[in-house]
Every structure is written in structure tokens, then in C-alpha cells.
Amino acid sequence: MDDHQIIEDFKNPTTRNKAFNVLLERYQQRIYWHIRKILIDHDDTDDVVQEVFIKVFKNLDGFREASQLYTWIYRIATNEALTFLKKRQRKQAWSIDDVNHDLENKLTSGSYIDGDEIQVKLQKAILTLPEKQKLVFNMKYFDDMKYEEISEIIGTSVGGLKANYHLAVKKIEEYLAQD
Amino acid sequence: MRIKASMSDETPYKKLKDPQLKNNIFGVPEGYFDSLKEKTHLEVSAEENRFLKKEQLKKGVFNVPDGYFDKLNEKIISATSITKEEGILGNEHLKGNAFTTPENYFEKLNAEILSKVKPEAKIIPLYQTTWFRSVAAAVVLIMVALLSIPKNEVSESELLSEISDEAIINYLEERQAIEYELLSSIEGLDAILDNMILEETSSYSFALNENPELDYDFEYLDY
Known part of the structure; x- marks a missing residue:
């Protein structure tokens, strides 16, 4: 099933779930690793990757295929990951250096590295x-x-x-x- | 790995081969070596039966992770090749993944996402409904009409001219004081402001709803 077919099947309520399953199978790992390299921490990545696919699910109906499906999903993932960092920075009243320091700590002492x-x-x-x-x-x-x-x-x-x-x-x- | 040819026979410094140069120019006190021999002999015999001789002590106390030396070579080669001509670009080892996930993570992830999206009905925000938009448009039209009706009353400056400067100053000062008091009495004002900022930064979700292909700029991508 190519990406175009996934989008078509998704628009049909009877094949929607199956199409979304195929999409998940195809992209979840690539998107996970893309976000992981930005956020470093596994748990943070887990939160964001779920958020990304929920957004994809909610908006795929209106996807007009002006871009490729996977660049669209990457775009959402990039935005969500950066927004996640920005939110944390605001919440903790951190400087950008604090954010980087936190990421470096996670790199050296975090789990799953x-x-x-x-x-x-x-x-x-x-x-x-x-x-x-x-x-x-x-x-x-x-x-x-x-x-x-x-x-x-x-x-x-x-x-x-x-x-x-x-x-x-x-x-x-x-x-x-x-x- | 390249092995450099031994250079010992090809040394260009021929002068060093002059046998005279090998003569010892240093001396020692008379009988030094005899006494040294005795001294060391004594020390050795005294130590001979002590714990340092025990074989098990010769085993190191240090340990390395399993397979450390097998990987060491590979690591050194990959590390040194970075600084050479090819740089990081041709270094396949570096492209390896430094991160891992919990066991069976991806199998579970699918189920988790599906459980979150399935039961949800599509919620259309109020501002996207047709009736809301019509009412909003009507309200705007009425307001514009009201504002454009010319005022027959006396102008503002005329009104103000009848009030003394002192009264105006008092009024403004009082108002400022009230505002200040009001603001300082709100608990957690900072938190409220933070939330407002957060909501604004989350406006991308609105953009997503409006335009699923995300034709908006990345405000966070800066140099």
C-alpha cells in the first residue's frame, strides 16, 4: 500500500483503522528516532511521538497531498518536539543554555543510552x-x-x-x- | 593499519655511529657496585618470604568490561579517522545509533496511540461553526454602524475644559492606584501570565486545524 492509498483508505470509515495501522507501522520508528535525537530522553520522546500521531489522525482527513505524507508527518514531529522544549524552557524559566545543559545531562546519565x-x-x-x-x-x-x-x-x-x-x-x- | 618501516638502520645521523661516542663519561664512588650488590641482596632475602611473593597478589585488582579490548581497537580507529581527510562524513561507526528503547517499545506504542485516537469523535471548535461565524459577522456589522453614526454631543476637549487640571490629575492617580492594588492582589499572577504565553505558543494547533498541510512559518527555528 503506497502513501496515497493510505490517505484514500483513511478517508473511508470502513477502512480508516486499517489504513492508520499501516501508517503507524510505516512511520512510527522513523518519527520516534527523529524526535529522540532532538529530545534525547526516551520518556519525553514517548509523550511527543504519541501526540504527533494523534495530530496526524485528527488532520489526515484534510490532507490535500500538496506535499508527501511523510514530509508532512516529519514537519508535525519537528514542530511538536521543538514546542515541547520551548514549553519546558518557559515553565522552568530556563535560558537556552539551561535547556542544552539539561539535554547534555540526559545524554550522559539518562537511561536507554x-x-x-x-x-x-x-x-x-x-x-x-x-x-x-x-x-x-x-x-x-x-x-x-x-x-x-x-x-x-x-x-x-x-x-x-x-x-x-x-x-x-x-x-x-x-x-x-x-x- | 599502516605499519611504518623501521628506521634504525637508515638513520641519517652517521656521527652517532662513531664508537668513541659510546664511551661512558660518568663515574661512581669506589666500591659502589660491590656495596650495592650486598645491599640489594639483603633486601631481597628479607622480602623473599613475605606476602608480595604470593602469586595471587600479582593478579590485577582492575577489571574491564567484557569484550573491552576487542572493541578498543575499533574505537581508536574510528576516533582517529574523524580528524583525518575523510572526516565524520565517511565514518559509518559514528552513524550508529547511540540510543535505545525499552524492550518491545514499538509494539506497545501502536496499541497506545490507537487506544487514544479511536473513541474520539471529531470536535469542531465553536469558532469554526457556521452559525457562530454568522452571529459574529452580524455583531461586527452592528458595531461598525453604531460607531460610524456622527456624534451630536459636545466634543471631548470641550467637556474636559470645564474640569480643573487638579481634578483630572487626582482622578488619574486614583485609577492607577486601584489598578496597581488589583494586580498585586491577584495571587499567582505570574502563573496566569505564563499560561497565557503558553497558550499563545500552542497556537500551532489552531493552524493545524485550519490548514492541515501546515503552511505556516516555524517561529522557533532561529539561527
């Missing part, structure tokens, strides 16, 4: 990047996405994304070269 030293160091390096560079780096480096797709998701020109990605790579290499 299994990477070896160099992999964890890479994640720490990613945390030092500005928001957009972080997103582009994760999607390009780990998920092998095309710039055109990333552009649909975070709404920046392909040229801008390339510049952001190269900056990110440079900064991360500098970070990893430090002792």
Missing part, C-alpha cells in the same frame, strides 16, 4: 549547534534525507540548508578533535 564514548561525544557536539543546523545535520547525516525533503519539512531553501549542513559538519569535526 547505549552508544560508546565517541558516539555520545558526537551527540554532545550536535547539542552545541543552533536549532536549524541541528535538525539539518540529523536528517542528512543519520537519516540520509535529500535536501529537497528537508526543505519541505523545515521550510528553508535548499541552498540555505546546504550551507547549514556544511557549517554543522565543520563545527562537529572541530568539537570531536578536541580532547
Whole structure:
């Protein structure tokens, strides 16, 4: 079943549940890992990933297929994850540095983190990047996405994304070269 | 891994091969080595039967995780290759996932999401209903009509000219004091303001309802 078929079947009440099940099977893991790299913590990610798919369920009826289904879901996921961080920042009256510090703590002492030293160091390096560079780096480096797709998701020109990605790579290499 | 050729036979410093250079230029006090031998011999024999000789003590007290040395090589290679020409981009090890999930997490996740979406009927917000919009439009029209009726009464400045400056100042000061008192008496004002801000930041959900394809800007994506 391709994505178009999922959307069609979802609009029909008799096939709606089955279509949504297929959608979940297809995208839950990709979306989970995308959010996990932003939020680091498993429990936070669990909350947000559920929220994302509930939003997808509520809005898929009106989806006009101007973009691909999965870039649309990624877009919702990115927005929800960033909003989650912003809400926590406001609630705790944190600065952006506090947020990053909290994420770094979760990286070094949180549960369900299994990477070896160099992999964890890479994640720490990613945390030092500005928001957009972080997103582009994760999607390009780990998920092998095309710039055109990333552009649909975070709404920046392909040229801008390339510049952001190269900056990110440079900064991360500098970070990893430090002792 | 590349192995560098031994350089010992090809050293360019030929002068070092001069046998004279190997002569010892340092001396020791007379009979030093004889006394040293005696001294160390004594010490060794005294220690001979003591606990340091016990074999089990020679076993290290330190331990490493299982398979540590097998992974060590791989880790060093991957770490060093980062700083070389290819950088992080060609490093497959780094692309590995540093995160894990609880066991069977994804199997349970499906069920959890489905349980949350199924029983829910689609709720149409008040502001999206047709009757609400019609009433709102009518109210706006009436207000515009009322406001556009020209006033026949005396102008504001004319009215004010009849009141003394002192009275106006007193009135304004009093009003300010009341407002201040009112604000400071509200408990948890900060919390209320925080909530208002939070609600505003959640306005994306409204955008989602209005436009399912999310044609709105990301306000949080900054450089």
C-alpha cells in the first residue's frame, strides 16, 4: 500500500483503522528516532511521538497531498518536539543554555543510552549547534534525507540548508578533535 | 593499519655511529657496585618470604568490561579517522545509533496511540461553526454602524475644559492606584501570565486545524 492509498483508505470509515495501522507501522520508528535525537530522553520522546500521531489522525482527513505524507508527518514531529522544549524552557524559566545543559545531562546519565564514548561525544557536539543546523545535520547525516525533503519539512531553501549542513559538519569535526 | 618501516638502520645521523661516542663519561664512588650488590641482596632475602611473593597478589585488582579490548581497537580507529581527510562524513561507526528503547517499545506504542485516537469523535471548535461565524459577522456589522453614526454631543476637549487640571490629575492617580492594588492582589499572577504565553505558543494547533498541510512559518527555528 503506497502513501496515497493510505490517505484514500483513511478517508473511508470502513477502512480508516486499517489504513492508520499501516501508517503507524510505516512511520512510527522513523518519527520516534527523529524526535529522540532532538529530545534525547526516551520518556519525553514517548509523550511527543504519541501526540504527533494523534495530530496526524485528527488532520489526515484534510490532507490535500500538496506535499508527501511523510514530509508532512516529519514537519508535525519537528514542530511538536521543538514546542515541547520551548514549553519546558518557559515553565522552568530556563535560558537556552539551561535547556542544552539539561539535554547534555540526559545524554550522559539518562537511561536507554547505549552508544560508546565517541558516539555520545558526537551527540554532545550536535547539542552545541543552533536549532536549524541541528535538525539539518540529523536528517542528512543519520537519516540520509535529500535536501529537497528537508526543505519541505523545515521550510528553508535548499541552498540555505546546504550551507547549514556544511557549517554543522565543520563545527562537529572541530568539537570531536578536541580532547 | 599502516605499519611504518623501521628506521634504525637508515638513520641519517652517521656521527652517532662513531664508537668513541659510546664511551661512558660518568663515574661512581669506589666500591659502589660491590656495596650495592650486598645491599640489594639483603633486601631481597628479607622480602623473599613475605606476602608480595604470593602469586595471587600479582593478579590485577582492575577489571574491564567484557569484550573491552576487542572493541578498543575499533574505537581508536574510528576516533582517529574523524580528524583525518575523510572526516565524520565517511565514518559509518559514528552513524550508529547511540540510543535505545525499552524492550518491545514499538509494539506497545501502536496499541497506545490507537487506544487514544479511536473513541474520539471529531470536535469542531465553536469558532469554526457556521452559525457562530454568522452571529459574529452580524455583531461586527452592528458595531461598525453604531460607531460610524456622527456624534451630536459636545466634543471631548470641550467637556474636559470645564474640569480643573487638579481634578483630572487626582482622578488619574486614583485609577492607577486601584489598578496597581488589583494586580498585586491577584495571587499567582505570574502563573496566569505564563499560561497565557503558553497558550499563545500552542497556537500551532489552531493552524493545524485550519490548514492541515501546515503552511505556516516555524517561529522557533532561529539561527
